[in-house]
Amino acid sequence: MSEKKNPYSVETTGHVWDDNLGELLNEPPTWWRIGFHASWIFVVLYTIIYPSWPLIDTHFKGVTGWTSIKEYKEDLKEIETVRAKYEDKLPGMSAAAILADDELSNYVVRSAKVLFGDNCAACHGTGGAGNPGFPVLADDVWLYGGTIDAIEQSIVNGRKGIMPKMGGMQLSDVEINKLTAAIVDGTVTSEPLYMEKGCVACHMPDGKGMAAMGSANLTDGIWRFAPGTAESVKYTIKHGVNDASDLLTRKAEMPNFSGGKLTEVEMKKLAVYVHKLGGGQ
Amino acid sequence: MSKEEQSTDSAVYEELGSYHVNTGEETIHAKRMSGRFRNLKWLTSLSWLVFFFGPYIQYSGRQAILFDFPNRKFYFFDITILPQDVWLLSLVLLFFAILLAAVTSVVGRMFCGYFCFQTIWTDVFTWIEEKLEGKPAARHKLDKAPLSFTKVRIKATKYFFWLLISVFTGISFTAWFTDALQLWVDLFTMQAALAAIITVAMFTVGTFVLAGFMREQVCFWLCPYARIQGVMYDSETILPTYDTDRGEPRGRLKKGGTVEGNGDCISCNMCVAVCPTGVDIRDGQQEGCITCGLCLDACDSVMEKIKKPVGLIRYASLDEMLGKPQLPLFKRLRVLVYIGIMTLALSGIIYGLTHLGALELKVLHERQPLFVLQGDNSIQNKYEIKILNKTDVDEKIKLEVDGPEGMRVRGAENLLHAGMSRVTQYTIFLNIPKKNLTQTQVPVVFRIKMTGQDGEAEYKSMFFGPKQ
Numbered sequence: 245m246s247e248k249k250n251p252y253s254v255e256t257t258g259h260v261w262d263d264n265l266g267e268l269l270n271e272p273p274t275w276w277r278i279g280f281h282a283s284w285i286f287v288v289l290y291t292i293i294y295p296s297w298p299l300i301d302t303h304f305k306g307v308t309g310w311t312s313i314k315e316y317k318e319d320l321k322e323i324e325t326v327r328a329k330y331e332d333k334l335p336g337m338s339a340a341a342i343l344a345d346d347e348l349s350n351y352v353v354r355s356a357k358v359l360f361g362d363n364c365a366a367c368h369g370t371g372g373a374g375n376p377g378f379p380v381l382a383d384d385v386w387l388y389g390g391t392i393d394a395i396e397q398s399i400v401n402g403r404k405g406i407m408p409k410m411g412g413m414q415l416s417d418v419e420i421n422k423l424t425a426a427i428v429d430g431t432v433t434s435e436p437l438y439m440e441k442g443c444v445a446c447h448m449p450d451g452k453g454m455a456a457m458g459s460a461n462l463t464d465g466i467w468r469f470a471p472g473t474a475e476s477v478k479y480t481i482k483h484g485v486n487d488a489s490d491l492l493t494r495k496a497e498m499p500n501f502s503g504g505k506l507t508e509v510e511m512k513k514l515a516v517y518v519h520k521l522g523g524g525q
Numbered sequence: 526m527s528k529e530e531q532s533t534d535s536a537v538y539e540e541l542g543s544y545h546v547n548t549g550e551e552t553i554h555a556k557r558m559s560g561r562f563r564n565l566k567w568l569t570s571l572s573w574l575v576f577f578f579g580p581y582i583q584y585s586g587r588q589a590i591l592f593d594f595p596n597r598k599f600y601f602f603d604i605t606i607l608p609q610d611v612w613l614l615s616l617v618l619l620f621f622a623i624l625l626a627a628v629t630s631v632v633g634r635m636f637c638g639y640f641c642f643q644t645i646w647t648d649v650f651t652w653i654e655e656k657l658e659g660k661p662a663a664r665h666k667l668d669k670a671p672l673s674f675t676k677v678r679i680k681a682t683k684y685f686f687w688l689l690i691s692v693f694t695g696i697s698f699t700a701w702f703t704d705a706l707q708l709w710v711d712l713f714t715m716q717a718a719l720a721a722i723i724t725v726a727m728f729t730v731g732t733f734v735l736a737g738f739m740r741e742q743v744c745f746w747l748c749p750y751a752r753i754q755g756v757m758y759d760s761e762t763i764l765p766t767y768d769t770d771r772g773e774p775r776g777r778l779k780k781g782g783t784v785e786g787n788g789d790c791i792s793c794n795m796c797v798a799v800c801p802t803g804v805d806i807r808d809g810q811q812e813g814c815i816t817c818g819l820c821l822d823a824c825d826s827v828m829e830k831i832k833k834p835v836g837l838i839r840y841a842s843l844d845e846m847l848g849k850p851q852l853p854l855f856k857r858l859r860v861l862v863y864i865g866i867m868t869l870a871l872s873g874i875i876y877g878l879t880h881l882g883a884l885e886l887k888v889l890h891e892r893q894p895l896f897v898l899q900g901d902n903s904i905q906n907k908y909e910i911k912i913l914n915k916t917d918v919d920e921k922i923k924l925e926v927d928g929p930e931g932m933r934v935r936g937a938e939n940l941l942h943a944g945m946s947r948v949t950q951y952t953i954f955l956n957i958p959k960k961n962l963t964q965t966q967v968p969v970v971f972r973i974k975m976t977g978q979d980g981e982a983e984y985k986s987m988f989f990g991p992k993q
Contacts (some may be wrong), residue, residue, distance in 0.1 A: 267716075350950070370893040371891060371892075373893050373905075374894070380898075383898060383899050383905070384899050416828045464901075466898060523909055
């Protein structure tokens with residue numbers, strides 16, 4: 245390969261491939277060099293401004309002291325200022341007053357969704373759909389009353405109803421079968437045993453239960469311990485609910501959320517949220 | 526290596542050596558000549574006045590055309606478009622994309638030559654340059670001249686005027702997105718929003734650099750449309766074309782007439798001198814040609830002087846040059862297909878604009894739980910309804926739901942309030958007695974109606990019950 249064949253005035257590296265391929269020693273293009281220098285200058289500035297170089301037991305913090313957690317907290321503060329318009333009102337208001345205010349209750353429903361998911365949904369299901377052994381919150385049947393105050397009370401103090409076991413000494417198997425059939429039919433009040441054996445004391449003469457005690461309504465189609473089959477009704481009568489004397493008793497306890505688990509405002513929010521799930525009274 | 530091989534090698538290198546593309550190392554100083562297409566370009570350039578003065582048009586107490594991003598509204602005279610109707614935009618984009626294709630297939634890069642902001646701003650910038658620095662030769666001389674007071678003065682004046690146009694361009698662009706008059710006030714009192722300042726600055730710098738310094742380099746290397754349009758030509762597209770048969774062999778004019786055997790082209794190089802992108806149209810169609818027709822003006826004026834027929838360079842299609850018959854416009858398949866698509870898009874836009882509606886309703890069925898049994902043996906479903914009020918007044922809305930017999934609606938006992946230009950959300954409960962439910966899913970229709978003015982909307986949803 246002779247130099248004559250190089251029509252350019254630029255030197256080659258002197259290396260020749262395949263007889264006639266040479267590499268010209270051109271300067272890189274200007275735009276490329278600008279890009280190169282801009283890049284390393286950017287890196288240097290970046291590592292000065294932002295946390296970067298690892299040191300022995302820490303790292304260089306950058307002259308601005310920026311951290312992502314700080315930025316996150318600032319963003320959070322921004323959101324809180326937006327929410328403050330509503331949040332500031334909540335401590336001074338009762339749950340009932342919040343519920344009465346359309347805009348406020350709308351806000352609370354949105355903001356309590358997360359609270360409900362964190363604290364309630366594990367037992368009561370998303371959206372208050374209920375779970376086996378745990379009451380549905382989206383219906384209009386309430387053991388302890390469905391007013392906003394009653395719901396708030398349930399959250400603040402928790403609930404633990406009691407039904408004594410009726411199996412063994414109190415009721416014979418035949419009697420239990422009779423009561424069960426009447427309950428499943430929804431006609432328990434016309435069953436003589438209902439009065440005789442004292443069911444009426446808690447479940448009331450009309451069979452609809454009493455909110456103050458949390459005794460269940462035996463006449464509707466909704467079952468505290470689903471499913472409402474003869475088998476499960478029989479079990480409840482036999483072993484009772486929360487009866488300490490029976491190891492097989494049904495366990496039904498709503499824990500209280502006061503005492504640091506939730507703040508007052510959070511409990512109010514949840515009361516409104518639950519009330520608005522579909523069955524508040 | 527044999528002698529013969531060596532010579533072919535050299536030929537390859539020679540061709541390589543003569544291959545030359547201006548990548549910005551030489552500034553094109555095009556000559557300005559008057560003529561038909563020059564006048565046409567000024568006229569079409571005027572369409573950009575809309576860009577500068579459009580934002581100040583007022584219509585019933587507000588800016589007639591306003592892209593209000595912070596409030597997510599787009600005003601176009603009578604019409605207010607909210608983000609929910611933005612599907613219209615896709616049709617508008619489709620329409621213009623196909624319009625570009627249609628126009629390109631018929632008359633080539635007419636957009637580049639006559640309407641493109643890059644070529645028009647460059648044209649205005651170079652016009653200022655010529656006023657201040659003189660003819661192309663004088664400009665070349667000034668560029669090469671050593672730094673002197675005069676040079677700095679002339680250049681500084683030129684940059685000043687360029688900057689003035691650039692700033693005005695930047696402000697005018699920004700004015701479409703905010704209150705135009707308030708923007709001026711804010712800019713002069715240093716109160717303008719950061720976004721506004723950044724936009725103005727970006728467009729100022731962009732205009733100054735692109736139109737002032739990069740010029741035809743933008744068309745060559747930056748602009749995607751230049752390339753896209755280039756491949757949309759076909760043999761029926763009319764383009765500025767040098768009539769090779771008539772012009773070749775070219776040769777200089779001798780005293781007293783043409784040389785026998787020579788074509789009409791007298792190698793005066795006028796067509797090259799006036800070209801704003803610095804190409805030689807006589808080399809044939811090429812990427813640098815923005816089809817502005819300025820070389821036609823130049824050549825025609827020369828032809829008139831040497832008493833030859835004009836049109837040595839003219840708008841002509843490849844078919845015409847090859848002597849093939851030319852199809853009329855409406856027999857060309859591409860044109861017809863394009864017009865078809867454009868008509869479709871346009872019908873969609875017109876349909877959309879006439880059916881914008883004042884109300885929009887969305888109904889979301891609660892899925893957890895899907896349905897709830899109530900104490901009275903009815904099944905309850907929960908719905909989140911979203912009412913979009915597109916009008917500029919708060920409205921009271923009446924809600925009705927069509928469903929099976931015995932259905933009760935809870936949550937809409939009172940008229941619902943729907944705030945202007947926004948979505949208002951409500952929770953609605955439907956109760957249907959269990960015995961009235963014959964299937965797992967029952968269709969229900971939500972209907973809303975404004976009480977203050979015309980406007981209604983409906984949404985078909987489903988009511989879910991237990992398995993039958």
